[in-house]
Amino acid sequence: MFALSSGMPPAAIAVVRISGAQAGEALRALAGRLPSPRRATLADLKSLAGAPLDRALVLWFPGPATATGEDLAELHLHGGRAVVAAVETALATLPGLRRAEAGEFTRRAFLNGRIDLAEAEGLADLLAAETESQRVQALGLASGHVSRAVAGWQDRLLTLMAGAEAELNFADEDDVEVGDAVARRLIAGMGGLADELGGWLARPAAEVIAEGLSVVIAGPPNAGKSTLINALAQRELAIVSPVAGTTRDVIETPLALDGIAMRFSDTAGLRGDSVDTIEMIGIDRAKAAVEAADIILWLGPPHDVPDHPRAILIAAQADRWKGDAAAEAAAARCDLMLSAATGEGMDRLHRLIVEMARTLLPREGEAALRQRQRAALGEARDWLRIEAGSREAGDLILLAERLRLASGALDRITGRAGVEDMLDTLFGRFCIGK
Incomplete structure (x- = not known):
């Protein structure tokens, strides 16, 4: 089997991999010879009809000490679309050679005992990793x-x-x-x-790292929840309005803080006096999100904070109430004062979230x-x-x-x-x- 194993062209270099009992014959057919094992060699590649394809580096890895446990060859081509297409077409005409299916190289490595199932799962996660924490976790699995x-x-x-x-x-x-x-x-x-x-x-479960920690912004109506998620996302994600009950559903956005994947959610304002049926559905969903959250950012009165092991109490909208003695006394019982509109306290909030998130992740070496x-x-x-x-x-x-x-x-x-x-x-x- 054969397949392009590098990124989609155009690129500086394109790597085409061939694996199986006929890999050596396929390499000999295109390069005219079989190079020394495990040594990059410059070769002029030609089709079966003798038409030039590319001048490339070729490598020959006799099995079973290879990535797949079989004979393996690699063609390091110029990364243009036309070059890759011409080489793939030439390979497809060779007898006994076919295009690989998704994951087939790794599957053969597993079946041939080169890696076990846990390492294969780690490799899958490594390919999908988007943040530093995901990369570190996946690399640990993939490396055994x-x-x-x-x-x-x-x-x-x-x-x-x-x-x-x-x-x-x-x-x-x-x-x-x-x-x-x-x-x-x-x-x-x-x-x-x-x-x-x-x-x-x-x-912690690996899914927490892969899917991201759930960080829920909660509090009463008009507490500044939508303004905060917009500030965190650095875009107009949620509608900001002085009208109570504007947010009716859970609005979620993925973010990465210091390499840690997270899912931030803006929720409907929590109150019990609404007569709007749709708003009450949104409040029920907000309560469910709070219960399932890994971390809560609470923008309401400190005495109303939900019973949760990881809640950050935020005295929000500081730009509006500073100078009010009663408001400042209430804010003193919170973890920080914040104004998402002016940016005051945002750096400290960032640090608090990351510190709390790290307690939910595996320690170094785990x-x-x-x-x-x-x-x-x-x-x-x-x-x-x-x-x-x-x-x-x-x-x-x-x-x-x-x-x-x-x-x-x-x-x-x-x-x-x-x-x-x-x-x-x-x-x-x-x-x-x-």
């Missing part, structure tokens, strides 16, 4: 951070399983540990591993798990938990079965078992040529 952790857990499980099997099958041997001591050792080992898996599950990975890890943890005094605690056969089931759950994270139903969905996320 999670896979190495799973391998370590599997090694510990194998040790525990070996102990259980030794007792079950060789208890009559003199050098085999027997009796309750084996069960106690297994339960202690299973409990320690379950606690470690629980620590990983307590980390990796977050995707929903699929979290489900498998949670299942493994549940199999490893044994209630003290239960019948299972003294039954080696049941303990051995729990260890086997926990190992199977961990296998699903890296793709060693039970993943056929998700492969098409995963690799369909990749572009052609990747």
Whole structure:
């Protein structure tokens, strides 16, 4: 198979990748020879009819130590549209060669054991990363951070399983540990591993990083919510009006602050005296958004702030009430004074949001798990938990079965078992040529 693996032309250079058993023959057909392995070589490319195509750098990577685990060739062409089209047309005429499907190069790498499923998911996220936090998180997955952790857990499980099997099958041997001591050792080992898996599950989910943290601007009508989201977005996103109830629905915009993806939402003013049916629907949606928010920017009275673990209390519209003793006394109970209209306090608000957002992200060196990975890890943890005094605690056969089931759950994270139903969905996320 072959495909353009670089960006769409025109560009300075275009990279066409060929993978499979006939990759060497395809390279020889166009370049006239097979260059030394893993060494860039200048060659004049020609079609089967002898027509010149391009003068390019060609590279030859014999398998299996390649990106796909197969023989692999790369053509580094001049990046014009006509050049790329001519080379692709020439490749398509070669026998046994076809255009690659979306994600097929990465899928072959997975099937040939060059990467596991967690690394493939990380690569998909890396290609889609738009912010620094997304890049760092995806790079950790793609470079095998999670896979190495799973391998370590599997090694510990194998040790525990070996102990259980030794007792079950060789208890009559003199050098085999027997009796309750084996069960106690297994339960202690299973409990320690379950606690470690629980620590990983307590980390933020990868979807939070990929989709962006939800930051909801909330408060009563005419509190300055729409003016604030317009100032944050630096464009007229929401209608600003002195008429109460102007904002009827949740207005959302994606933003990145200090490399952290976020979704800011302007909501309807919260009040209970509206007789407008449409406005009441908007208020219900605003309440739902507040409940689901990761961070709340509250522009109302401090005593009315919703019960939320991460709320920033803002004394908004400072340009209007400065000098009013009562208003200034109320503002002193907030986290900051702000005027979105004049820009006062916007830098401090930026810092407060970023500081709070960082508490929701993995610490440096940690990796977050995707929903699929979290489900498998949670299942493994549940199999490893044994209630003290239960019948299972003294039954080696049941303990051995729990260890086997926990190992199977961990296998699903890296793709060693039970993943056929998700492969098409995963690799369909990749572009052609990747």
